[in-house]
Amino acid sequence: MASSSPQSAQNSLLKLENQLCFPFYAVSRLLTKAYQPLLHALDLTYPQYLVFLLLWEHGQLTVKELGERLLLDSGTLTPLLKRMEQKHWLSRRRDPRDERSVIIELLPAGRALEAQAGQIPVQMLDKMQMTPAEIAALRLTLNHLLTQLA
Amino acid sequence: MASSSPQSAQNSLLKLENQLCFPFYAVSRLLTKAYQPLLHALDLTYPQYLVFLLLWEHGQLTVKELGERLLLDSGTLTPLLKRMEQKHWLSRRRDPRDERSVIIELLPAGRALEAQAGQIPVQMLDKMQMTPAEIAALRLTLNHLLTQLA
DNA sequence: CAACAATAGATTGTACACAATTAAACATTA
């Protein structure tokens, strides 16, 4: 009854090597580290790069909209956006039509980074060494988990 | 030629929704948040839980061994382990045979948490709502990425 | 319209992460 007893089954699930969540945690950090040399050339951190992905596409967004899309709250975004403002990449100003909202607008210096970042996605895909089929399957699983957990 | 031109292909890869790494980043944080109510009952954070998974299995490990297995360095582990030491969950002492190493040993109060944590893995699997086939495929992909990026 | 509720950000405090540096102990070798 060894491996099928409740006690040992429970213990085996409490081993690091049998965890499913730890690889997510580890891969997420390793991916950020893989971005690092590419982003360092642009003086960017990974969360700041994510903000830029949204601003390059939309030009301007409120803090609330950034938070909804990145799943980050103002406690994280406010200081991060202040640092990006100090580098003149974006501007922060209250929405005159609703003074509760803060509009984050891309500035020329921030727009200029888009071209420099153009090669980053392919370089990352190269580092990951995955087949298109693997990538497609992974997208499905990650999207499932996103909707399941969000 | 619109969508196949280098410029637009590059731009589409710079959209958040087309990112493969962002879902990893988001899911990893959502998983940590999903653990939170379960771990809060034990007064644990997720990284501290990971340390316990190793200590419950091995009883004692050096900081170096913990770092190798969790992919964390001393800058993260030292303060984390000091907090766990303050709660009398583990002890920190230099290895007499090699004073460079610090041995982290599980204490009774830390061992006692193992039983209370026994239900956490199944509760997390329940939250994820994945089929065994999906889980198996995901394990393969995550392990591939771990070896590819580590 | 006044009271109350809801919303959007900012702030505070705690805990990671990690690059870079430092310090002590151990290993190697000329």
Add this chain to the structure above:
DNA sequence: TAATGTTTAATTGTGTACAATCTATTGTTG
């Protein structure tokens, strides 16, 4: 064995994350 190099943690400094709280603004309703 003395000098040099390597290894292991600790330290320092910066940047997220996030819970909890606070403030100002807007919306709702009696």
